[in-house]
Amino acid sequence: MPSLTLLGQSVVSGLLAGGLYALLALGLSLSWGLLRLVNLGYFALAFLGAYLTYQLGTVGGLAPWTAVLLILPLFFVLGVGLHAVFTWFRVREFTSLLVTFGVTVIIESLIQWYWTADFRRYETPYASLSFRLGPLFVPALELLACLTAAALALGTWAWLRFTYVGKALRASAEDPAIAAAFGVNHRAQAFLLSGVAAAYAAVAGGYIALISTLAPSQMWAWLGVVFAVVIIGGLANPIGALGAGLLIGVSESVTMAVVAPAWAPLVSFSILIGLLVLRPGRA
Amino acid sequence: MRIPRYSGNADVSRPVILFGVMLAGLLVLAPVLPVAAAPAGQPIRIGSTLALTGPLGPTALLHKIAGEVYVEEWNRSNGLLGRPVEWIVLDDQSKPEVTRSLYEKLITVDKVDLLMGPYATGAILAAMGVAQRYQRILPHHSFGMPHLAKYEGHFPTAAFGPEPNKTVPTTVFSGLAAAANPPKTVAILTSKFPSAQFLSSGAKEVAEKRGLKVVLYLEYEFGTRDWAAMAARVKDAKPDLLWVGALGLDGNQLIEAMKKLDYMPPRHFHLFPAPGPLALSPDGKQALSVSVFEEHPPFMANPKTARLVNLFHEKAAKANVPYANVDTQVAGSFAAWQVLDAAVTATKSLDDKVLGQWLRANPVDTMIGKLRFDGPNNYGDDLFKLKQVQDGKWVVVWPSEFAAPGAKLQP
Numbered sequence: 001m002p003s004l005t006l007l008g009q010s011v012v013s014g015l016l017a018g019g020l021y022a023l024l025a026l027g028l029s030l031s032w033g034l035l036r037l038v039n040l041g042y043f044a045l046a047f048l049g050a051y052l053t054y055q056l057g058t059v060g061g062l063a064p065w066t067a068v069l070l071i072l073p074l075f076f077v078l079g080v081g082l083h084a085v086f087t088w089f090r091v092r093e094f095t096s097l098l099v100t101f102g103v104t105v106i107i108e109s110l111i112q113w114y115w116t117a118d119f120r121r122y123e124t125p126y127a128s129l130s131f132r133l134g135p136l137f138v139p140a141l142e143l144l145a146c147l148t149a150a151a152l153a154l155g156t157w158a159w160l161r162f163t164y165v166g167k168a169l170r171a172s173a174e175d176p177a178i179a180a181a182f183g184v185n186h187r188a189q190a191f192l193l194s195g196v197a198a199a200y201a202a203v204a205g206g207y208i209a210l211i212s213t214l215a216p217s218q219m220w221a222w223l224g225v226v227f228a229v230v231i232i233g234g235l236a237n238p239i240g241a242l243g244a245g246l247l248i249g250v251s252e253s254v255t256m257a258v259v260a261p262a263w264a265p266l267v268s269f270s271i272l273i274g275l276l277v278l279r280p281g282r283a
Numbered sequence: 284m285r286i287p288r289y290s291g292n293a294d295v296s297r298p299v300i301l302f303g304v305m306l307a308g309l310l311v312l313a314p315v316l317p318v319a320a321a322p323a324g325q326p327i328r329i330g331s332t333l334a335l336t337g338p339l340g341p342t343a344l345l346h347k348i349a350g351e352v353y354v355e356e357w358n359r360s361n362g363l364l365g366r367p368v369e370w371i372v373l374d375d376q377s378k379p380e381v382t383r384s385l386y387e388k389l390i391t392v393d394k395v396d397l398l399m400g401p402y403a404t405g406a407i408l409a410a411m412g413v414a415q416r417y418q419r420i421l422p423h424h425s426f427g428m429p430h431l432a433k434y435e436g437h438f439p440t441a442a443f444g445p446e447p448n449k450t451v452p453t454t455v456f457s458g459l460a461a462a463a464n465p466p467k468t469v470a471i472l473t474s475k476f477p478s479a480q481f482l483s484s485g486a487k488e489v490a491e492k493r494g495l496k497v498v499l500y501l502e503y504e505f506g507t508r509d510w511a512a513m514a515a516r517v518k519d520a521k522p523d524l525l526w527v528g529a530l531g532l533d534g535n536q537l538i539e540a541m542k543k544l545d546y547m548p549p550r551h552f553h554l555f556p557a558p559g560p561l562a563l564s565p566d567g568k569q570a571l572s573v574s575v576f577e578e579h580p581p582f583m584a585n586p587k588t589a590r591l592v593n594l595f596h597e598k599a600a601k602a603n604v605p606y607a608n609v610d611t612q613v614a615g616s617f618a619a620w621q622v623l624d625a626a627v628t629a630t631k632s633l634d635d636k637v638l639g640q641w642l643r644a645n646p647v648d649t650m651i652g653k654l655r656f657d658g659p660n661n662y663g664d665d666l667f668k669l670k671q672v673q674d675g676k677w678v679v680v681w682p683s684e685f686a687a688p689g690a691k692l693q694p
Contacts, residue, residue: 006519009544013511108336116603117340119532119557123564128542139511139543212508213532213560217337217377221506249509256512261503262475264512 002258005135010257011250012136018249019146020211022242023204024222025229026152027197033236034173035190036093037086040100040223042201044107047219049075049205051111054122054214064124068206072199079198080191087187104219112216120214127210145207152200153242160238165189173236225252228268232275247271322362326369327633329354329623330395332385332410334402337377338506341531341557342612343402346424347372348602349616350399352594353624363627375401379409386413396633397623400437404428404478411437420635420642422622424615427478427555429662436639438656440618440649442575444665445658448485451573451667455486455552456493458669458681459524459571462692466523466550470499472513472537473528479554483528490526498522505530514540517548525551532557538566559606562672569693573667575651576614577679579687588650591617610677618649 002010024046031039049071056067082103085091091099129140160166171179172186179186212218229248233240251271252264331350334343354370357363371393375382382401389395390413398414400407400423407426414421415434422438429445444450459465469490473483480502487497499520501513514537517525525548527534534553541547552571553561561567576582583589592609595617599607609617625647626638646655646663655663669681671692678687 002516003519006515009515010512013509013515017509017511112336112340117336117344118604119341119560120605121532121535121560121564127539128566130543130545132545137544142511213536215338215341215531217340218506221508252509253512256503256509257516261472261501261507261513264507264509265504 006257007254008136010253012133012138013142014250014253015246016139016142016146016249017253018246019142019149019242020204020207020245021222021226021229021249022153022233022245023145023149023200023207024226025233025241025245026149026156026238027200027204028226029230029233029238029241030156030193030197030200030236032230033234034169034193035083036173037091037096038093038100039082039096039197041082041103041107042197043219043222043226044104044111045075045078045198045201046205046208046222047111047214047216048107049202050209050212050214051115051120051205052202053206053209054120055115057122057124057209064122064206064210068203071202071206075198075202076195079195079201082198083191083194087190108216108219115214115216117216122209122214124210141207141210145211148203148207149242149245152203153238156196156238160236165192169193170236224265225268228272232272322358322360322365322367324366326367327363327397328369328371328393328395329397329399330371330373330386330389330393331399332373332375332382332389332401332406334377334406335372335374338531339377339403339406343377344602344604345599345613346402346616348598348604349595349613350620352591352598353617353620356591356594357624363624364631364633370399371395375406377403377406379405382406383409383413386410390417390419397627397635398422399619399623400424400426404476407437408432418635420626420639422619424619425612428481429660432660432662435643435661436635437661438619438622438642439662440615440622440651440654442615442618442651442654442664442666443662445660445662447665447667448482449489450665451482452486452489454573454665454667454681455526455571455669456489456495458692459550460493461681464549464694466495468496468498468520468522469524469526470517470520470522470548471497471526471528472499472501472503472517473526473554474505474507474530474533475502476505476528476530479528479530482554483526486526486528495524507533510536510540511543513537514544514546517541518544518546521548523549527551527553529553530555532560534570535560535564535566538564538570542566557606558608558610558612558677562608562675562677563606567672570672572670572677574611574670574677574679575666575668577610577670577677577687578608579678581685582614582650582679585650591650608677614651618651618654621649622647622654 027042031037052071053067056062057064126141130137168184169189229244233244248268251267255264255267333347354368357368373385398419398421400421401410403425404427407423411434420436424440426439426441471487473480490497534556561570595609596607626642630637630641642656646653652666668679668685670677671680678690679685680690680692
C-alpha cells in the first residue's frame with residue numbers, strides 16, 4: 001500500500017499538472033466551441049511560444065515573464081492572421097482538422113529547422129524551487145502555471161458571460177443567422193477570439209519552456225490528453241476545461257503512484273469514454 | 284679530394300637547382316608517400332534512413348552528422364574503391380513502418396549499392412526484414428535486442444554482446460561493487476521503449492542474483508511528461524541506487540522532479556541518456572551510465588580516431604548541436620561506417636554476399652575496439668564500461684584500464 005504522504009504528494013502533483021493541461025486546452029476549447037474550428041495548430045503555437053521564450057531567455061537574457069509579455073501581442077496577431085487564412089479558404093469544422101494538422105506540421109518543421117531536433121532546456125533558478133506544506137512539496141513553477149490557468153479560465157468565463165463580445169460570440173455559435181439579425185458582427189469577434197486563443201497558447205508555451213524540456217516532436221505528446229480535457233470539460237467552457245484538466249491530472253498522478261506509470265495514459269481516455277457513454281450529449 | 288663548391292657565378296641559376304632538387308626528392312619519395320588521388324567514376328551509393336524528425340530526432344541528428352563526416356572523409360581521400368561515395372539518407376520520422384517502406388524504396392527505386400542501418404532498435408528491426416528479403420548486408424549502430432536479430436547479414440556495432448540484459452547490468456553492478464560503499468538496495472524505473480525495457484528487466488534479475496534488494500520496479504510509457512508521481516515513489520522507496528532505463532532526457536526530468544521533492548538518491552544510473560544535458564546540468568553531477576567510447580585515453584590513442592572526433596566537433600558546432608562530444612552513439616555510428624569500409628576495402632567488392640562472408644570471418648578494428656561478428660546472432664563481445672559525470676564531463680571510471688587518467692568512481 002502506498003503511504004499517505006505518497007498519496008498526498010501525487011494528488012498535489014496531479015492538480016498542478018492538470019493546471020498545465022487546462023492552460024493548453026483553453027484556446028482549443030474556445031476555438032472549437034465558438035468558432036467551430038478544431039485548431040490542432042494551438043499545440044504548435046504553444047511550442048513556438050515555448051521556443052521563443054527559451055530563445056529570448058537564453059540568448060536575449062530576458063526574464064521569462066518579460067519574454068512571454070513580449071510575444072503575447074505577436075501571437076495575438078498570428079492568431080488573427082491564421083483566422084484570416086481559414087476564413088479566406090472557407091475552412092469548416094471538419095476540414096479544420098486537416099488544415100490545422102498541416103499548419104502544425106509546418107510550424108514543427110520551422111522549429112526544427114531553426115532550433116534543430118536536439119533537446120533544449122531553459123535552465124532557470126525557479127526550475128527546482130518548491131514550497132513545503134507539512135510533508136508535501138509544492139513546486140513553484142507548476143503552482144504558478146496552475147494559478148495562471150485558473151485566473152485565465154475564470155477571466156474568460158466572466159468575459160463570455162458578462163460582456164457584449166462574449167454574449168455575441170456565444171449567440172453566434174448557437175445560431176449565426178439569428179445573431180446576425182440582432183446586429184452581431186461575428187467576423188470581427190471571431191478574429192478577436194482567434195487572437196486571444198493564440199495568446200493563451202503563448203502563455204502555455206512560456207510555462208512549457210520553464211517546466212519541460214523542449215524538442216519539436218514533443219508537441220504531439222500533449223495532443224491526446226488535451227483533447228480529452230477539452231471534450232470532458234465541454235466545448236467553449238473555460239471552467240469546465242479547468243476542472244477536467246485537474247481531474248485528469250489527479251487521476252493520472254494517483255494511478256502512477258498507486259498502480260503503475262504505464263497505466264496513466266489509459267486514465268484520461270477511460271474517463272472520456274465513460275463520460276461519452278454516460279452523457280452522450282455533453283460533447 | 285676536394286669537392287668543388289657551388290658558386291653563385293655558375294651557369295645554372297639557383298631557382299633551377301632548387302627545382303631540380305625538389306623534383307629529385309619527390310621522385311625518390313614517391314613510392315613511399317601516400318597517394319590521395321581524387322575519387323573518380325560512378326559514385327557508390329549508400330542508402331539509409333534516420334529519424335530526422337519525431338521523438339528520436341535529437342539522437343539521430345548525431346548519427347547523421349557522423350555519417351556525413353565519414354562520407355566526406357572518403358571523398359576527400361580516394362573514395363571507396365577509388366570511386367566517390369554518395370549517401371542517400373531519408374527521414375523515417377522515428378517510425379518503424381515508415382522505415383520499412385523507405386528501405387524498400389532505397390533498394391528497388393534508388394537502387395543503392397550498399398545499405399547502412401537506421402537509428403534505434405525498432406527501425407533497425409524493420410530495416411532488417413527488408414535487407415533480409417533482398418539479401419543485402421546491413422551494418423547498424425544502435426540495436427539493443429540482439430536475440431531478435433536473426434538475419435545473418437546484419438552487422439551490429441552497438442557492442443552489447445549477445446546477452447546485454449545480463450552483461451550490461453553485470454558491468455554496472457560490478458563497477459559499483461568495487462566502490463567503497465556499494466549499494467544494497469536498488470529502485471528500477473524504465474521506459475517501455477523495447478531495448479531500455481529489455482535491459483532494465485535484466486538489471487532486476489541480475490541485481491537480485493547478486494543479492495541486491497530491488498525495492499521498486501516501474502515501467503513508464505516512452506514519451507512520459509509527468510515525472511512527479513514517479514519521483515515521489517522513488518523517494519518513498521529510498522534506494523541506494525536508482526537505475527533509470529532512460530532514453531534521452533528521461534533522467535534529467537526525473538532528477539528535476541526529485542529535486543522538487545527535496546530528494547536525491549545516493550547514486551543514479553541512466554541507461555541511454557542524452558549525454559549533453561545530463562553532463563552539463565548541475566543535477567547530473569556524478570550520474571552514471573555505460574559507454575563504449577569517451578574522448579580521453581585510451582580511446583583517443585589512434586590518430587585517425589582523433590581526426591574523426593575533431594571533424595565531428597566542427598560539423599556538430601556548425602549544426603548548432605549543444606553538446607558535440609563523441610560518445611557511445613556517435614562512436615557506434617562511426618564504427619558502423621568503419622565496418623562497411625573495412626569489408627569493401629578488403630574484398631574490393633560491393634557484392635553483399637562477399638561482404639557478408641568476409642565480415643563473419645574477420646574482426647574489424649573500429650574506434651570502439653575490435654568488433655567480431657561470429658557469435659550468436661552475429662554479436663561479439665560486450666565492450667561497455669561504466670562511466671560517470673565528473674566536472675561536467677563523462678569519463679569512464681571502470682574497469683580501471685579504460686578509466687580516464689586519474690578518474691575513479693565518486694564519491
